Amino acid sequence: MPARRITIYDVAEAAGVSKSLVSLVLRGSPGVSDGARLRVQRAMEELGYRRNHAASALAAHRTLTVGLLIDDYTNQWFVDFVHGLEPVLAAEGYRLSVVEAGADRAAAVNGLLSTRPDGVVVAMDVPEDLVAADAPPVVVAGTREHIPDSVDTVANDDRLGARLATEHLVGLGHTRIGHLAAAGGAGAARHASFVASMREAGLDPLVSAPVPVAATEVMGYASARDMLRAHPGITAIFAANDSMAVGALGAAHELGLEVPGRLSVIGYDDTPLARMRLVDLTTIDDKSVAVGEAAGRMLIARMEGSDDPQVHTTVEPTLVVRTTTAHAPEG
Incomplete structure (x- = not known):
């Protein structure tokens, strides 16, 4: 016969307190003395009590779900995000539901909100109707355009990361450097920082037209092919x-340009793709795991009722040198 499940009634009896006081401890209420809180916590530990998150959520009219709104599954x-x-959400009993916005963003937002999530993480440009007065708490992840003043944000420092990438190439002796640009908040920040860093080095920046859609390998290939044909001295x-960097590698191969002997290529994000041995891409680590952890902690605080001033956190990226960059070719 399976062991009987330990309940808060058992905890209350063992701690010598009421069931209501145990409930207050479980909710983290400040109106509990340190001594009583310690007795309850010791009783829970000794009895092996495991909190029933589903029951707690039902009583509080919550779903214990968090929506993640993204713009591109690929x-x-x-x-890494x-x-x-x-794991941060799961540790507090929350399940994550991922929704891709696609072409019809309004329908995606309405569909997400219809599931009544307790909170939402937005990893794309923020839809206006997602921060209405009756909407759940929202945290924005990544550098985005037009972020509402009322939400918490966490992102890597895209301007610093782009500067690190550019300075790495300049330090290797490259003077003819092209940038494959992407639209959106992060893309615009990286683009602007590249241009500024090149001009500070006394060099002329070459920039492709920003990709207006998902910045995929296919788009990177097309942009790099056009750039390399138009500017063979790059x-x-x-x-x-x-x-996009992997797309550039494909374009270089097609045009007979050895990487890194004839052409150095650097990306951004340090994704699993960049870490593949066959690719071994020099890139910028945007610390997306840390960004995800911070977004989870921020959202949990808001879902638990925090009314602190809005938090805007920036994570510092780092350069990761692999085998796709080398000193500029002579001559």
Whole structure:
């Protein structure tokens, strides 16, 4: 016969307190003395009590779900980001539900809100109707355009990361450097920082037209092919993300340009794609796992009723040198 489940009644009896006081401890209420809180916590530990999150959520009219709104399932940045976000939420009993906005963003937002999530993480440009007065708490992850003043944000420092990428190439002796640009908040920040860093080095920046859709490998290939044909003297490319950088590697191969002997390529995000041995891409680690963890902690605080001033956190990226960059070719 399976062991009987330990309840808060058992905890209350063992601690010598009321069931209501145990409930207050479980909710983290400040109106409990330190002595009583300690007795309850010791009783829970000794009895092996495991909190019934589902029952707690039902009583509080909550769903214990968090929605994650993204704009592109194929963007590998989300892999590490979710690896950081999900464990933080799961530790507090929350389940993560991922929704891709697609072409009809209004329908995606309405569909997400219809499931009554306790909170939402937005990893795309923020839809206006997602921060209405009756909407759940929202945290924005990543550098985005038009972020409402009322939400918490966490992102890596895209301007610093782009500067690190550009300075790495300049330090290797490259003077003809192209940038494969992408639209959106992060893309715009990386683009602007690349241009500024090149001009500070006394060099002329070459920039492709920003990709108006998902910055994929296919788009990176097309942009790099056009750039390399139009400017055959280019010896290095900085791509807005790793997927576009892999596309640039494909274009270089097609045009007979050895990487890194004739052309150096650097990406951004340090995705699983960049870490593949066959690719071994030099890139910028945007610390997306840490961004996910921070987004989870921020959202939990808001879902638990925090009314502190809005928090805007920036995570510092780092350069990861692999085998796709080298000193500029001579001559």
